[in-house]
Amino acid sequence: MPLQIVHHPDYDAGFATNHRFPMSKYPLLMEALRAHGLAGPDALNTAEPAPASWLKLAHAADYVDQVISCSVPEKIEREIGFPVGPRVSLRAQLAAGGTVLAARLALRHGIACNTAGGSHHARRAQGAGFCTFNDVAVAALVLLADGAVQNSLVVDLDVHQGDGTADILSEEPRVFTFSMHGDRNYPVRKIASDLDIALPDGTGDAAYLERLAAILPELSAREHWDMVFYNAGVDVHAEDRLGRLALSNDGLRGRDTMVIDHFRAIGIPVCGVIGGGYSTDVPTLAARHAILFEVASDYT
Numbered sequence: 001m002p003l004q005i006v007h008h009p010d011y012d013a014g015f016a017t018n019h020r021f022p023m024s025k026y027p028l029l030m031e032a033l034r035a036h037g038l039a040g041p042d043a044l045n046t047a048e049p050a051p052a053s054w055l056k057l058a059h060a061a062d063y064v065d066q067v068i069s070c071s072v073p074e075k076i077e078r079e080i081g082f083p084v085g086p087r088v089s090l091r092a093q094l095a096a097g098g099t100v101l102a103a104r105l106a107l108r109h110g111i112a113c114n115t116a117g118g119s120h121h122a123r124r125a126q127g128a129g130f131c132t133f134n135d136v137a138v139a140a141l142v143l144l145a146d147g148a149v150q151n152s153l154v155v156d157l158d159v160h161q162g163d164g165t166a167d168i169l170s171e172e173p174r175v176f177t178f179s180m181h182g183d184r185n186y187p188v189r190k191i192a193s194d195l196d197i198a199l200p201d202g203t204g205d206a207a208y209l210e211r212l213a214a215i216l217p218e219l220s221a222r223e224h225w226d227m228v229f230y231n232a233g234v235d236v237h238a239e240d241r242l243g244r245l246a247l248s249n250d251g252l253r254g255r256d257t258m259v260i261d262h263f264r265a266i267g268i269p270v271c272g273v274i275g276g277g278y279s280t281d282v283p284t285l286a287a288r289h290a291i292l293f294e295v296a297s298d299y300t
């Protein structure tokens with residue numbers, strides 16, 4: 001059985017190519033996965049839009065209704081970074097539905113990945129920082145509500161702090177939120193996760209991987225986790241426009257291998273989401289996101 005991958009062509013909401021959010025990375029990631037032989041018909045699963053009832057487990061009901069009806073107030077749209085029209089609204093519902101599906105596939109097969117997701121700046125009350133709905137928080141809460149898991153662990157290694165996930169899950173003791181990120185990156189006002197590690201600018205591969213190797217056993221020793229949500233944001237890369245942590249491609253591969261190997265070795269399902277990545281060279285950016293899938297495919 002190949003690595004199970006969740007995808008939808010409408011993950012790409014079709015922004016102009018010069019938009020600050022590199023929307024074309026989604027189709028280019030699929031191209032990269034096809035080139036690696038990872039996107040066969042027995043690997044691909046189509047995301048479905050998350051119903052409002054799922055979204056409202058993580059978000060304020062009035063905000064969910066605003067996104068679905070494309071009536072988000074302009075002030076919030078400015079915080080998100082783009083207007084929420086029909087394509088952005090659909091895309092946000094699909095990405096959240098996709099992470100729920102990937103999590104369910106991970107429970108069945110040990111590991112599965114969404115070709116979107118990791119929208120970790122979306123808080124309970126509203127979206128922010130290019131994030132409309134917080135797909136990981138939605139999925140964690142849907143799985144709990146279904147009784148599919150008793151608990152879960154969020155390992156967020158996107159270069160930005162997982163403020164929205166921390167906000168949504170702060171009063172949910174069954175989900176432990178861990179974020180390791182660049183100290184000087186967005187968001188300026190961080191919302192405390194259950195555990196945060198802030199790294200200095202210019203942290204390279206060696207120091208980064210050393211820190212990660214030390215923390216993973218601590219995370220798995222806390223409890224027996226029924227699920228790990230892994231945000232594999234590639235904005236930690238040296239050539240990312242927004243990151244400051246200076247990882248190389250080898251560092252990215254080492255990071256993903258370390259996380260997946262650690263949890264799979266002790267039998268914990270891993271649901272991978274792609275997280276952030278910002279570069280004007282979008283094919284190169286898509287190749288960076290493909291690393292998660294290449295590594296994950298060794299664990300099926």
Ligand SMILES: [Zn+2]
Nearest residue numbers: 158160235276
């Ligand atoms: Zn990020």
